[in-house]
Amino acid sequence: MPKLLCCLLILLSIVGSAQSFQKIHNKAVVIDTHNDVLSTVTMKGLNIEKDLSGKSHSDIARFKKAGMDIQVFSIFCDERFGKDTAFKYANLEIDSLYAIVGRNSEKMMIVTNPVELQQAVKQKKLGCMMGVEGGHMIEDNLDHLDALFKRGVRYMTLTWNNSTSWATSAFDETRKKDSLPHIGLTDFGKEVVKKMNKLGMIVDISHVGEQTFWDAIHTTIKPVIASHSCVYNLCPVPRNLKDDQIKAIGQNGGVVHLNFYSGFIDSNYNKGKAAFLQKHKQEVDSLKSLKWANYEIEEWTAKKYPQEVEAYRPDLSQLLNHLDYIVKMIGVDHVGLGSDFDGIESAPKPLDDVTSFPLITKALMERGYSKKNIEKILGGNFIRVFKANQNHEL
Numbered sequence: 378m379p380k381l382l383c384c385l386l387i388l389l390s391i392v393g394s395a396q397s398f399q400k401i402h403n404k405a406v407v408i409d410t411h412n413d414v415l416s417t418v419t420m421k422g423l424n425i426e427k428d429l430s431g432k433s434h435s436d437i438a439r440f441k442k443a444g445m446d447i448q449v450f451s452i453f454c455d456e457r458f459g460k461d462t463a464f465k466y467a468n469l470e471i472d473s474l475y476a477i478v479g480r481n482s483e484k485m486m487i488v489t490n491p492v493e494l495q496q497a498v499k500q501k502k503l504g505c506m507m508g509v510e511g512g513h514m515i516e517d518n519l520d521h522l523d524a525l526f527k528r529g530v531r532y533m534t535l536t537w538n539n540s541t542s543w544a545t546s547a548f549d550e551t552r553k554k555d556s557l558p559h560i561g562l563t564d565f566g567k568e569v570v571k572k573m574n575k576l577g578m579i580v581d582i583s584h585v586g587e588q589t590f591w592d593a594i595h596t597t598i599k600p601v602i603a604s605h606s607c608v609y610n611l612c613p614v615p616r617n618l619k620d621d622q623i624k625a626i627g628q629n630g631g632v633v634h635l636n637f638y639s640g641f642i643d644s645n646y647n648k649g650k651a652a653f654l655q656k657h658k659q660e661v662d663s664l665k666s667l668k669w670a671n672y673e674i675e676e677w678t679a680k681k682y683p684q685e686v687e688a689y690r691p692d693l694s695q696l697l698n699h700l701d702y703i704v705k706m707i708g709v710d711h712v713g714l715g716s717d718f719d720g721i722e723s724a725p726k727p728l729d730d731v732t733s734f735p736l737i738t739k740a741l742m743e744r745g746y747s748k749k750n751i752e753k754i755l756g757g758n759f760i761r762v763f764k765a766n767q768n769h770e771l
């Protein structure tokens with residue numbers, strides 16, 4: 378073939394594939410089940426109605442560019458909040474989301490049920506859902522669970538890294554097992570799960586300890602989600618999911634939404650990070666003495682020395698390996714995306730912020746996933762679980 382013709386054909390095929398992945402992405406209902414921008418950006422005084430490129434992973438304009446249809450915003454505070462403060466703080470975050478949506482009602486709407494979800498898609502507005510990340514925000518009170526549901530919260534992660542009086546976390550079950558007063562769900566913890574089933578609030582098992590996981594999966598009568606977790610066998614960190622847990626989620630009809638955090642995808646990243654933090658020990662220690670949380674220190678240092686962090690960043694194919702692993706084990710109906718953007722200091726190359734979402738669609742096509750299966754992964758599977766959790770009596 379003449380050289381010029383050959384080049385032209387290659388160029389045409391590149392342009393063609395670019396168009397087709399973007400077309401599939403635009404047509405699909407794209408749902409991200411976990412983004413921390415409210416707690417890490419909005420509550421710190423930055424306004425996502427403005428362009429925050431370089432300062433955050435997300436803002437309203439970039440959600441649009443990402444082709445995002447439904448974003449589940451994490452309502453989060455850490456273990457420094459507890460009795461009389463955690464529930465209040467959760468409500469402040471919810472207030473801020475309502476205020477943002479109120480000011481931008483031509484571009485955004487709150488979504489609390491599958492009908493509203495379809496309306497948001499049809500009207501080309503960003504559908505805003507809420508998930509409470511950490512059972513400590515109900516402060517051991519089922520009335521608070523009711524109140525959060527009434528305000529629109531549609532999933533709750535039973536624990537964050539901190540345990541509650543009724544559920545133990547992956548962090549605590551692996552590192553403090555001997556000093557815990559109980560392991561797994563207490564009777565009250567099982568009441569919480571049953572109440573969530575009754576209300577129509579999805580049980581999220583990301584972050585929970587293995588015993589809590591098994592107690593929850595044996596208690597729930599509705600499909601669960603992992604809103605932002607990866608595969609333990611590919612990256613053995615305590616809060617990733619082991620094979621028997623993944624199989625149980627498949628049998629339950631649930632969905633594992635993959636976290637984009639480099640440290641949950643690639644164990645080499647964690648080695649690189651340990652060396653990096655050691656190198657900057659002086660700064661790390663002084664931030665610790667100011668009572669900064671570890672995740673805040675990691676984010677701050679990563680932003681200060683971006684080139685050093687870049688050196689040990691994994692690539693997108695490694696995230697896709699987690700996806701393939703789950704698909705091979707329990708099928709394509711049980712996997713989705715829960716980026717954790719704005720809650721992580723690093724995602725695989727070239728996922729720099731939310732606008733990278735179409736690149737995942739492209740990578741899925743390159744791995745041979747059909748259009749139908751891509752639509753399931755991007756959002757269809759979550760919609761199925763959301764519908765199955767509805768309480769039609771309400």
Ligand SMILES: [Zn+2]
Pocket residue numbers: 510584605720
């Ligand atoms: Zn999390």
